[in-house]
Amino acid sequence: MTATRAADILPLRTDFAQLIDGELIAGTPTLDVINPATGAVFARAPRATHADLDRAVAAARRAFQSWRESSFEQRRLCIERLSAALRVQQESLAELLTREQGKPLSQSREEIVRAASLSEGMAAIPIEPEVLVENAQRHVELHYFPLGVVGIITPWNAPINLAPGPLTMALYTGNTAVLKPSPYTPLCTLKLGELLRDIFPAGVVNILAGGDDCGQWMSEHPGIDKISFTGSVASGKKVMASAAATLKRITLELGGNDAAIVLDDVDPKSIAPKLFFASFVNSGQVCMAIKRIYAHERIYQALCEALAGEARKARIGDGLQSDTQFGPIQNRMQYERVLGLLEDSRRRGGHILAGGEVAPGPGYFIAPTIITDLPEDARLIKEEQFGPLLPVLRFSDVGDAIRRANDTRYGLAASVWSSDIERATAVALRLEVGTAWVNQHRATAANVPFGGVKESGIGCNYAELGLKGNMEARVISVLKA
Ligand code: NAD
DSSP: OBBBBBOOOOOOBOOEEEEEEEEEOOOOOOEEEETTTTTTTEEEOOOHHHHHHHHHHHHHHHHHHTTTTTTHHHHHHHHHHHHHHHHHHHHHHHHHHHHHOOOOHHHHHHHHHHHHHHHHHHHTSSOOEEEESSSEEEEEEEEEEEEEEEEEEEEEETTTTTTTTHHHHHHOOOOEEEEETTTTHHHHHHHHHHOOOTTTTTTEEEEEEHHHHHHHHHOOOOTTTEEEEEEEEEHHHHHHHHHHTTOOEEEEEEOOEEEEEEEETTTTHHHHHHHHHHGGGGGGGGGGSSSEEEEEEEHHHHHHHHHHHHHOOOOOOOOOSOOOOOOOOHHHHHHHHHHHHHHHHHHTTTTEEEEEOOOSSSOOOOOOHOOOOHHHHHHHHHHHHOEEEEEEEEOOOHHHHHHHHHHSSEEEEEEEESHHHHEEEEETSSOOOOOEESSSSOOOOTBBBBBGGGGGESSBBBBHHHTTTTTTEEEEEEEEO
């Protein structure tokens, strides 16, 4: 494992402010932000109080009165300006994203450009009234109206990718918004707020930097009409419970335990790099990363060796170093959790084929690790690892592989790999997930909905379905004669 480190020798950054009612409010910087590559605090941000949230919600409610009357076209133009601003600020945002989140700079750049194009893509989707009945007696139409104020809560693994998407869905459909990122990674989102201030009328978008408590206040707040939440299953359940008191609408984008089923007719060498990247990108801290591989016994050994070869080549280090491919785990709590899963895997008889090394601190580095021979009830198979550990399991009967892949409360995504697309698609149709890919993993687009089934979520993001999740349908029914 070659871990390169860049010491944070820069002065502590405190140039961050919340956006409330069109004003940037610096407040007292009390939220410490740690660079996971060094383990050191490198910035301080304001931390939202309940009074900040009340002001943001009041501003959003006021702004809703005129924003709801604006046209889709006017709102689309604002979203296009948001996407353009993201592209212009790509370099400074990417560096900040790598410092607070840890991922390699090239992946930070990609995340920003991707967020820009997804937002633009969604704001090009038309939402029209639908005629449901048209006959001599009746004319019945379905119209879509904005809900009001949408509270958006985001996690620490992809703070830029996961903020403009839900924001676009809320704002383009005529809602106003209050957004709160994870307390581990608030900085890029606060900088996004500075860009948004010059694009949207005061109060339409409000950006707070708060802790978990702020997320709970938002879920309970009577002035918020919907919560769009991305995060863990455990927090998602708390959001749902808190939102029940005011019958808020909710979209929950939660964790996953994605299985990849590899059939007997693949060339293990040629697919191994794709499987490896889809498992370890952002050091496995991706909701839709591959979390388990089920490989047919005919190609199992060759695939394990090819994956281990990829792991041994991996360059781990500070994401700011140009040759880094895999950065650190984002925070100490998650780092210790992943170490616990590694330890448990050893205890359960798992064979560490590659990786398994932990660099001495500072920084939260664990090498990409391939683990075989684990029993099906090991924690690493049952739980979402959200880190760079990949179990590879053997099967001889594809029906058995499907049953094991489905034997989980998660249902985010999965993939099937084969040289026979029809055969793979038939397997994909039997997987209980929101998205089942064939010969790919992690492909999303502005016009394709993405969301989980089972405990991986409720509702979806992107596409017409995602946009309509930010609206309420109302019927106009006319008796003609
Ligand atoms: P988390 O649930 O700990 O935190 C997510 C956000 O929720 C943070 O902003 C946090 O402050 C807030 N929060 C925490 N407790 C809350 C509460 N009681 N009420 C309201 N808000 C609360 O998740 P995390 O550790 O930041 O993120 C990792 C998880 O997110 C993983 O499970 C991952 O799979 C999931 N995720 C899902 C998707 C998806 O699209 N399905 C995308 C990215 C990440």
